[in-house]
Amino acid sequence: MMAPYLLRLLCLCLAVFFVLHCAVGLIVALSGPAAVRAARRMRPRLAGRFLLALRLLPAVLALFVVAGLCVPSYLWLEPETNAEEVGPGCLAAAILAAALWTISGARGVRAAARSARHARGCERLGRLSHLPGSRLPVWILDAPAPLLSLVGVFRSRVVISSPVLSALSAGQLAAALRHEEAHEVSRDNLKRLLLLLAPGLLPGFHGFAAIERGWARFTEWAADDDAVAGDTRLSLSLAAALVRLARMGGTASPSPLSTSFLGDSREISARVDRLLSPAPFAPVQSRNPGLMAAGLALAAGCAASMLHPATLESAHRIIEQLIH
Numbered sequence: 001m002m003a004p005y006l007l008r009l010l011c012l013c014l015a016v017f018f019v020l021h022c023a024v025g026l027i028v029a030l031s032g033p034a035a036v037r038a039a040r041r042m043r044p045r046l047a048g049r050f051l052l053a054l055r056l057l058p059a060v061l062a063l064f065v066v067a068g069l070c071v072p073s074y075l076w077l078e079p080e081t082n083a084e085e086v087g088p089g090c091l092a093a094a095i096l097a098a099a100l101w102t103i104s105g106a107r108g109v110r111a112a113a114r115s116a117r118h119a120r121g122c123e124r125l126g127r128l129s130h131l132p133g134s135r136l137p138v139w140i141l142d143a144p145a146p147l148l149s150l151v152g153v154f155r156s157r158v159v160i161s162s163p164v165l166s167a168l169s170a171g172q173l174a175a176a177l178r179h180e181e182a183h184e185v186s187r188d189n190l191k192r193l194l195l196l197l198a199p200g201l202l203p204g205f206h207g208f209a210a211i212e213r214g215w216a217r218f219t220e221w222a223a224d225d226d227a228v229a230g231d232t233r234l235s236l237s238l239a240a241a242l243v244r245l246a247r248m249g250g251t252a253s254p255s256p257l258s259t260s261f262l263g264d265s266r267e268i269s270a271r272v273d274r275l276l277s278p279a280p281f282a283p284v285q286s287r288n289p290g291l292m293a294a295g296l297a298l299a300a301g302c303a304a305s306m307l308h309p310a311t312l313e314s315a316h317r318i319i320e321q322l323i324h
């Protein structure tokens with residue numbers, strides 16, 4: 001296909017993204033079960049971060065190479081001729097990448113719209129309250145469904161229905177609210193949105209289910225651990241709240257960007273078991289300045305070496321092969 005200068009650049013960026021994302025994504029997807037097993041040996045909060053980073057790695061790495069290598073080398077070294085041919089392989093890869101981003105973008109936008117609609121509905125139908133022990137605003141819904149969840153990506157609030165409010169004791173309610181606050185502090189609903197926006201391996205084939213399931217499990221465990229903070233009394237109260245809500249037939253997440261207190265119903269017994277025999281509590285540092293500085297230095301080093309003329313010329317030679 002003959003294509004003008006900027007359209008060729010777009011095709012090239014999409015094609016390079018697809019090839020890299022597919023190659024790295026395949027390795028990540030195949031190593032998913034082993035990565036989840038390795039994560040079990042970490043503390044839950046670290047395990048969640050590790051699996052999230054692994055899930056986002058193919059897309060982040062491919063975007064980094066496209067922005068840092070493809071675009072500068074093309075703009076610098078590709079002569080601005082009129083229309084030039086784009087090979088069928090490059091075109092097919094570009095179409096597949098466009099399909100991947102369309103699917104994941106639509107998934108993220110749909111989930112964000114549904115979540116915003118659900119949050120507005122809760123605010124319209126519920127009444128705002130500040131329950132003792134809760135730092136977050138709590139919306140109480142006079143609905144028959146047993147509901148307790150953290151709603152919203154940026155301005156999160158807890159939504160609780162009246163049956164749950166009457167069924168839980170003060171201690172159980174405080175422990176459950178601490179669990180939802182732990183989700184809010186670690187921005188778990190935002191991480192859910194990132195997972196929805198991250199493309200699957202191929203259009204129609206996701207490929208990262210094991211990693212995402214593992215992330216969801218360790219995120220619940222981490223919120224449980226942060227909520228009880230090694231306190232045996234809180235641990236028992238949280239386990240009792242989980243059992244009580246499960247017996248009430250607690251509902252699953254009402255929207256993809258909400259965290260339901262019960263989470264995945266298949267995981268409840270494992271969570272209760274952990275709470276009844278808790279490991280010693282050790283808070284995970286939210287930011288490690290040394291690690292962050294090393295990460296920034298590594299990224300700056302990569303960017304500097306990518307923009308080196310010799311690197312850009314080599315990249316351009318590969319691009320020439322790919323585009324034709």
Ligand SMILES: [Zn+2]
Pocket residue numbers: 179183220223259260261262263
């Ligand atoms: Zn939770």
